[in-house]
Amino acid sequence: MLIPPGSNYRTTGNRKKYFPLLIQTTLIGDPVNKDLKKSLLEKCREMEIPMVGVASTKHWETPPFQPWMPEEFYPQSIYPEAKSVIVIGLPINLPVLESAPSIHYNELYRTVNILLDQYTYRLSNFLTEKGYPSIFIPRDGYGSGKVLLEKPVAFFSHRHAALLAGLGNFGVNNMLLTPEYGPRVRFGSVFTPAELPSDPLIEEQLCTHCMRCVHMCPSNALDKADYPVGLTDKNACASYNFELARRYISPCGICIKVCPVGEDRKLYGREDASMYSKKDEFPEYHRAWKHVRAYGGK
Numbered sequence: 269m270l271i272p273p274g275s276n277y278r279t280t281g282n283r284k285k286y287f288p289l290l291i292q293t294t295l296i297g298d299p300v301n302k303d304l305k306k307s308l309l310e311k312c313r314e315m316e317i318p319m320v321g322v323a324s325t326k327h328w329e330t331p332p333f334q335p336w337m338p339e340e341f342y343p344q345s346i347y348p349e350a351k352s353v354i355v356i357g358l359p360i361n362l363p364v365l366e367s368a369p370s371i372h373y374n375e376l377y378r379t380v381n382i383l384l385d386q387y388t389y390r391l392s393n394f395l396t397e398k399g400y401p402s403i404f405i406p407r408d409g410y411g412s413g414k415v416l417l418e419k420p421v422a423f424f425s426h427r428h429a430a431l432l433a434g435l436g437n438f439g440v441n442n443m444l445l446t447p448e449y450g451p452r453v454r455f456g457s458v459f460t461p462a463e464l465p466s467d468p469l470i471e472e473q474l475c476t477h478c479m480r481c482v483h484m485c486p487s488n489a490l491d492k493a494d495y496p497v498g499l500t501d502k503n504a505c506a507s508y509n510f511e512l513a514r515r516y517i518s519p520c521g522i523c524i525k526v527c528p529v530g531e532d533r534k535l536y537g538r539e540d541a542s543m544y545s546k547k548d549e550f551p552e553y554h555r556a557w558k559h560v561r562a563y564g565g566k
């Protein structure tokens with residue numbers, strides 16, 4: 269375990285002493301804490317977390333669009349001590365996602381999920397040890413595909429948190445698009461009582477309305493209207509993903525693969541997002557994906 273400078277934690281010391289010490293140094297009620305944000309960002313850099321944003325919990329009370337979620341989904345309803353939400357994002361490597369549905373993307377998805385939970389868990393402890401008792405929120409928060417089919421909603425939405433933390437804005441595919449990775453990024457959040465400076469929202473609309481996500485969705489789950497007027501048919505998408513899970517090759521991910529938004533497309537030399545429907549023009553890629561898809565699943 270990394271021990272932050274100035275922490276009261278002792279790996280060899282008496283654990284009972286830890287919490288009384290914390291209570292003495294709890295700093296809830298401080299004004300906006302710029303220094304703490306600096307050390308938090310430094311910690312994220314150390315941990316090689318490429319994307320971090322902060323939103324005040326007050327932002328949930330002044331929604332940027334309607335309909336918004338019910339109040340019980342706000343961070344301050346879930347954790348009354350919360351004053352800020354820290355959202356981190358980890359990228360989904362595009363060339364791996366391109367083989368989806370496949371065991372390759374399935375494994376990447378699981379790896380990114382584990383890292384998200386571990387990083388937010390560690391960040392919450394980092395803040396707690398500094399005197400701000402903080403909690404991690406799991407990157408998903410549901411028990412199984414079956415549960416999702418009955419109730420495709422979690423107790424907290426990371427997409428909305430990432431929007432308010434200035435990491436991106438919504439696309440027609442209902443995903444949060446970011447300048448860096450388009451929708452190919454997964455999020456995790458930490459609730460903290462520390463009042464950290466919020467990051468500004470991204471004003472520029474990132475979705476180009478190319479409608480590739482709508483046309484390529486294998487379960488016709490997407491609507492052409494902008495979010496949140498056009499909502500994903502959650503049951504159609506979840507049923508298709510449930511079927512893929514039975515074959516060990518979930519999730520589908522096509523609506524995030526085909527999206528042209530994101531600097532990552534340049535990084536991987538994949539500027540032409542039409543490549544997925546043009547077998548004759550990109551034969552070597554299509555051959556590679558076919559090969560990967562033939563193994564490791566049913």
Ligand code: B12
Pocket residue numbers: 334335336337338341377406407408409410416420421422423424425426427428441442443444445450451452453454455456496499500501502503505506509519520521523524
């Ligand atoms: C449930 C869920 C699903 C369901 C439903 C998806 C959906 N569009 O909501 C299914 C199984 C279909 C699904 C599929 C996918 N998912 Co998913 N999923 C989630 C999960 C666990 C919860 C989302 C949620 O509950 N939102 C709740 C509400 C607030 O969102 P909403 O329904 O859109 O609500 C709006 C309106 O309905 C309105 N409203 C009006 N009345 C009411 C009433 C109530 C009760 C509520 C809640 C809202 C509401 O308010 C909102 C508008 O402001 C999140 C993880 C998390 N905990 O955030 C990941 C998450 C959204 N999924 C993610 C991804 C990537 C995917 C997939 C691409 C699969 C994949 N992994 O490859 C697909 C894409 C599907 C798509 N295009 O929509 C990522 C998104 C990343 C991003 N860049 O945005 C997330 C954030 C996971 C993560 N940790 O990163 N997913």
Ligand code: SF4
Pocket residue numbers: 484485486487488489490500504505506508509520521522523524
């Ligand atoms: S994950 Fe697949 S099935 Fe679900 S909305 Fe996206 S493209 Fe459609």
Ligand code: SF4
Pocket residue numbers: 439440441442474475476477478479480481482526527528529
């Ligand atoms: S694929 Fe096109 S329409 Fe869909 S979210 Fe991306 S830019 Fe918007």
